[in-house]
Amino acid sequence: MLKLNKLHHIAIICSDYPKSKKFYTEIMGFEILQEVYREERDSWKLDLSFNGQYLIELFSFPNNPPRVSWPEARGLRHIAFEVDSIEDSIIFLKENEVPVGDIMIDPHTGKKFCFFDDPDELPIELYEK
Template sequence: MLKGIHHVAIICSDYEKSKHFYTNILNLEIIAENYRQQRDSYKLDLRLPDGSQIELFSFVDRPPRPSYPEALGLRHLAFSVDCVASMSDYLISQNIEVEEIRVDEYTNRKFTFFNDPDGLPLEIYEN
């Protein structure tokens, strides 16, 4: 049976910009970085503190994925944090636009959204 999420794969348009965002701003740990010459593509494996991973790919000439209005399929990626307000303030200090903090009407926990460099919606959700 399923035990958890091992990784989420993200295709980016600007590898260096996205690498900087996920490693220097979100502080994800680099596990491995590989250039795949046959695909003219980078694959960057990143680890979150809980052991889950993000695979960051770059491919030449990939079409944008529609996000707004919300398209059918994967809606967003959510990260758990100890304090949404603190993380929101940090992101804003890094010149990342963050939506207003809201409270989940069912759990009473705080959350908000921001975007990665390609406009992928990301959420921070308070533990």
């Protein structure tokens, strides 16, 4: 068995770098660790952390192709974050003009969860603690 320590990061390629940067920092609450413009690739790389843990690399690349990602395409299905209150989270997202799906109940745990999309329609799940 491969000996893994922890998840290191998730890499996301966006189509509109300023819009995605704003979404992940101002809406999702990630902190910027490092932001680098890579001139040779005409690409931004933004390293983001949450609660001191490095989690997301946000990239921009020119002319990147769209990826089918919703609802059941092969590949990464969604990323999920734990929250204390689904209801409070939905209120905040809606106040910031982020459309949110209905609250659902996990049939195995009885916990509440919901989905919304990032600016490139990457599905994001909120799962109540």
